[in-house]
Amino acid sequence: MPAQQDPAEDAEHRTATVEQGRFCAARCSCGWRGPARRARSKARTDAEEHSAHP
Template identity: 75%
Template sequence: MQRHAHDSLPPGTPPPTAPPPVAERVGPAAGDHRTVTVENGAFCAARCSCGWLGPARRARAKARADAAAHAPY
């Protein structure tokens, strides 16, 4: 049986929910590739509809550059 972080909460306490990530569109789709940047705390990463995930970056501009390099227009 898998253990989860919320298994140690008192009975009747709902499991914690994280807010949905903030996504920002990065240009038009290039072929079948639709890229977005997703923020998680202080980090930002590029994601693609094909399943590719770029490295976490502190600078949004670098995450956008990763997305542009993955799916050039």
């Protein structure tokens, strides 16, 4: 019987940034959350890095 893969592993990672008061954080559809950042650009970079290397 072949090994079954978790469907979440094959799913596309969809990231977004979320405002939290003075901070911004990256989040992903897989459940991953980046650290809160003051700079939106850094939160976007966190999301891009996660999408490239989930």
